[in-house]
Amino acid sequence: MTSRFRGGSGLVALVVLVGALGISSLVSRQGAVLGKGMYRVGVPPQGPAIHDSRFKTMTVASSPEYWLLDEKAIDVYIDGAQVVSRNDAKSIYAAGALKQYLEKQELARITDEYEIDRAFPLRVEVNYLPAADSFSMAQGPSLSELIEALRSTSSPTGVDSGTADTGTSQARRENYTDAAVREQIKEMQSDNRLPEVVLDFTSDREIIVPSLMSPPMPFSQVAVTFLYVLPVFFISIFFTSSFIDEKIDGRIAVLLSTPVTPFEIIVGKMLPHTAFSLASVVVITLLLKGNLPLAMAIFIPVILFIFAVYLIVPLVYRTFKDTTFVSMLAISVITSYLLFPPMFSGVSDLSYMSPLTLAVKMYRGEPFGLKEYLFSTVPMYFVFLLSAYVGSRILNEEYLMGFRPLYRKAAEAIYLAINRRHIYASITLLSLLLVPVVFMTQLAALALSFNIPMPYGLGGLLLAAAAIEEVAKSVGIATLLEKRIIGSARDVVVLSFLSAVGFLMAEKALLLISLSTVSQSALSAALFSSGMLFLVPLAAHFVFTALACLLTTRFGVRYYPLAILAGSIAHVLYNLAALGVIP
Amino acid sequence: MSAFFAIVKRELRSVTRDKTIMIAIMIQLFIVSFSSVIVTGLMSFYDPESILNVGFNARVGVIGDAGSPLVGFLRDGHLTVRTFSSPLDAESAFRAGRVDAVMLIPEDNGGGVNMQLFLPESESLSTMMLIILREPMKRYENYLREQRGVHLRYSNIQGKSPATYEFRYSFAIPILMFFPAFVAGSMVIDSISEELENHTLETLWAAPVSLNLIFGAKIAAALFLAVVQCTLWSMLLRFNGIQMQNQGLIVLLAVVIAALIAMGSALISTYFKDRERSQLVYSLFVSGSGGVSYFFDLSPVAVMTRYATGDYYTGMADMAIYFVLLLALLAVLPPAAKKLVTMKS
Numbered sequence: 064m065t066s067r068f069r070g071g072s073g074l075v076a077l078v079v080l081v082g083a084l085g086i087s088s089l090v091s092r093q094g095a096v097l098g099k100g101m102y103r104v105g106v107p108p109q110g111p112a113i114h115d116s117r118f119k120t121m122t123v124a125s126s127p128e129y130w131l132l133d134e135k136a137i138d139v140y141i142d143g144a145q146v147v148s149r150n151d152a153k154s155i156y157a158a159g160a161l162k163q164y165l166e167k168q169e170l171a172r173i174t175d176e177y178e179i180d181r182a183f184p185l186r187v188e189v190n191y192l193p194a195a196d197s198f199s200m201a202q203g204p205s206l207s208e209l210i211e212a213l214r215s216t217s218s219p220t221g222v223d224s225g226t227a228d229t230g231t232s233q234a235r236r237e238n239y240t241d242a243a244v245r246e247q248i249k250e251m252q253s254d255n256r257l258p259e260v261v262l263d264f265t266s267d268r269e270i271i272v273p274s275l276m277s278p279p280m281p282f283s284q285v286a287v288t289f290l291y292v293l294p295v296f297f298i299s300i301f302f303t304s305s306f307i308d309e310k311i312d313g314r315i316a317v318l319l320s321t322p323v324t325p326f327e328i329i330v331g332k333m334l335p336h337t338a339f340s341l342a343s344v345v346v347i348t349l350l351l352k353g354n355l356p357l358a359m360a361i362f363i364p365v366i367l368f369i370f371a372v373y374l375i376v377p378l379v380y381r382t383f384k385d386t387t388f389v390s391m392l393a394i395s396v397i398t399s400y401l402l403f404p405p406m407f408s409g410v411s412d413l414s415y416m417s418p419l420t421l422a423v424k425m426y427r428g429e430p431f432g433l434k435e436y437l438f439s440t441v442p443m444y445f446v447f448l449l450s451a452y453v454g455s456r457i458l459n460e461e462y463l464m465g466f467r468p469l470y471r472k473a474a475e476a477i478y479l480a481i482n483r484r485h486i487y488a489s490i491t492l493l494s495l496l497l498v499p500v501v502f503m504t505q506l507a508a509l510a511l512s513f514n515i516p517m518p519y520g521l522g523g524l525l526l527a528a529a530a531i532e533e534v535a536k537s538v539g540i541a542t543l544l545e546k547r548i549i550g551s552a553r554d555v556v557v558l559s560f561l562s563a564v565g566f567l568m569a570e571k572a573l574l575l576i577s578l579s580t581v582s583q584s585a586l587s588a589a590l591f592s593s594g595m596l597f598l599v600p601l602a603a604h605f606v607f608t609a610l611a612c613l614l615t616t617r618f619g620v621r622y623y624p625l626a627i628l629a630g631s632i633a634h635v636l637y638n639l640a641a642l643g644v645i646p
Numbered sequence: 647m648s649a650f651f652a653i654v655k656r657e658l659r660s661v662t663r664d665k666t667i668m669i670a671i672m673i674q675l676f677i678v679s680f681s682s683v684i685v686t687g688l689m690s691f692y693d694p695e696s697i698l699n700v701g702f703n704a705r706v707g708v709i710g711d712a713g714s715p716l717v718g719f720l721r722d723g724h725l726t727v728r729t730f731s732s733p734l735d736a737e738s739a740f741r742a743g744r745v746d747a748v749m750l751i752p753e754d755n756g757g758g759v760n761m762q763l764f765l766p767e768s769e770s771l772s773t774m775m776l777i778i779l780r781e782p783m784k785r786y787e788n789y790l791r792e793q794r795g796v797h798l799r800y801s802n803i804q805g806k807s808p809a810t811y812e813f814r815y816s817f818a819i820p821i822l823m824f825f826p827a828f829v830a831g832s833m834v835i836d837s838i839s840e841e842l843e844n845h846t847l848e849t850l851w852a853a854p855v856s857l858n859l860i861f862g863a864k865i866a867a868a869l870f871l872a873v874v875q876c877t878l879w880s881m882l883l884r885f886n887g888i889q890m891q892n893q894g895l896i897v898l899l900a901v902v903i904a905a906l907i908a909m910g911s912a913l914i915s916t917y918f919k920d921r922e923r924s925q926l927v928y929s930l931f932v933s934g935s936g937g938v939s940y941f942f943d944l945s946p947v948a949v950m951t952r953y954a955t956g957d958y959y960t961g962m963a964d965m966a967i968y969f970v971l972l973l974a975l976l977a978v979l980p981p982a983a984k985k986l987v988t989m990k991s
Contacts, residue, residue: 097812097816097817097947097951098812098815098816098948098951099816099940099943099945099948099951100943100948100952100957101812101815101816101948101951101952101955101957103957103958103959117812134958135958136958136959137958144799144800146800146803146804146805148804148805152811153811153955153956155804155805155806156805156806156808156811156812157805157808158803158804158805158806159803159805159806159807159808160805160808160812161803161805162800162803162805163807163808165799165800165803166798166800166801169798169799169800169801170798173791173796173798177794177796179758180757180758180794181791181794181795181796182791182796183758183787184757184758184759184787184790184791184793184794185758185759185761185783185786185787185790186758186759186760186761187761187762187763187783188760188761188762188763189763189764189765189776190762190763190764190765191764191765191766191767191772192740192764192765192766192767193766193767206733206736206737206740206748206764207732207733207734207736207737209762209764210709210733210750210762211733238757238758238760239760240758240760241758244758271763271776271783272787273780273783273784273786273787274784274787274788276776276780388666388669388670388673389669391669391670391673392669392672392673392676395673395676395677395680396676399676399680403680403683403684406684406687406688407687407688409769409770409773507676509683510676510679510680510683511675511676511679513679513682513683513686514675514679514882514886516885516886516887
């Protein structure tokens, strides 16, 4: 199978990357990337110069109050050591931005002017202890032991100052934390926040200087891990266009008439492309001096996941025209699913949803366990299996050439995916494999819900989350109903039960891994529990699915969306009751 | 004129029928909401006030110098402080979960002060504690500096962290306002190269419709959709409580840029006469010129940001250069397009 490297909408991936990098630098940077000249700063003649492209400096010779308060021509005014601002949003944020900038300048100034122990007198050594109520009381030194050890070593003088002569009290003693402080000053001054790829194994005791401490935002590491994903995007676009080309010039029909099975065609086409992707992972890891086996273990499922999505795109798309947009949509959804969780690594354990979090950990030199690994990669394999199976079922001429609305195409694909000799097993398996897709769609719904003001946004999200689950559980049954493979209420009830079992099995399996992974911190619960990972017992799942399917049986497939709505409303009410919102 | 509107209508119908435009709108909404969730979500995660607001009660145990000003700073930072006389007491309180962190505050004897901080191994909890402890520790650091005769200026400027504000005005608004222009360009390419590849353009042209009229109508249809999207985004932003100044200028700039891009893409597609290649060159061109424009003070994004924040000195004149470019393209496009279409690829 040949691989032709001719990309159509490959640049879209680049646009997304630029966007992602833009955001990361926006929050983490000190030197501006975006928002050039968005604030106007008034300075008196001979006032300080400001070297930050966000600020435009203007010399205000007289009556700064007039220009600041009445004319609003400037947003802030620097008057000696004072900074004057107005009471509106623009001015307050301008003052905030100026504060960040000036504080940094001041730190640089005192670093130059004073000795290190006067400029940075406070150093905080952080020691980590096993958490409260942990059973492993025995492991590691205890707090009191640590303190005793400290008292005995560091009270008279620094431990590791080689010339530690206790007598010379007049000469400034080199404090053993000075080296760490210098390191952090250098980091601050070097200013360029390029991704730090140095494998920085933090020791058990890290030293913090409060004014030099920055929040542990993982932007740069996330950007580095995204470097791995980018080539895979490009390669998978070539994979897609190789399908599209053959579809257009009719060669796929020729290929399908040979004794090669559709599955072999897919594997054959996929192999060279996945090999290239793997090679890119190897090259990047070697360039960044990362841990090769670990990187492979993390990125193989990611590669399979991306290829799974890109296998379905060319098989389902209809016209020439919507390829661009369909693949753009695929890229944005995949990118957000991969990139969004690792941004919260270290803050919420649900960030392990994305394998990139593991890669972030790897580059931070922090450990993670097998459970975390399974939690983030098993869904990727699920999606791949589902896509490879569905792909091999729908890879036939009639399906590829048919021009129908997208939802009809989807229904057709599901119908072809169901094995008519083993309907019961098929429906169970379908629900089971759809669970990761459900999670991903719910995550997308979560992001979209933020556009709607709060109470409505949350309500909409709860309904959407329930509707997504209900569709996943009932769509196979509805397709069978439409094709008149089944018709009796009894069949529908049995299939609904099996579908609920399949769905719950996968959901529980994921929960089982996640429950031990995810700590019950109030914050992560507040952000993430609002619609996902509900512990819904089997009976409830079954009732909602059966409701939607029976309504569809009674009134016909035309009313399937309404039936889903009914099932979802019941689901939401149940969820609210389970949460204790309604009695 | 009726032919013009007939073509416009035909274009709009083809876009709405294929639902392409719906996908495009979805993508824009998705990109912006995804990034805004990251920015605002992270901001609240790393903001001590919002952590304390959700009811997280941070308790810290103190050993050592209980009379240190740090204890007062901690209390000002809404932390619950418990003092312990011996490390063993502190340890048992920590083990029993009565305090979330333990600090060993040494006496200040001049020179560098090495303080010990004991945090739980749980990553999320220790991150939260560090974020909450940061401000009190910074205040104590400044206090120690003053003690040593070092004065840090500007440390008490009133102002809020600008990250969310900057994200909204320098990223979200420009992306929402210029993405429709990007979509317009790719629509024009799709539409023109489809006609070129299917040889329907000749038939259309043979009818008493000039090439200018056909292209003009296609571009007008794409611009109409761009205006619709921009208006939709303004409404969404207002609905979310994001104020934009100079609404008129903002939409005008967005349309002028969309017109520039759409006309440029008409040229590209008539030159290559092949959809795939045109789209590739087009996206290269757009991302390239977008990147280059960053270095100019009057780049569309920077001007858009200043319009939206209501900069005092930014007005109509700042987009004059784009009007000049538009006029130049208007003069060049008709003869060039005619030449390119008849030229064999």
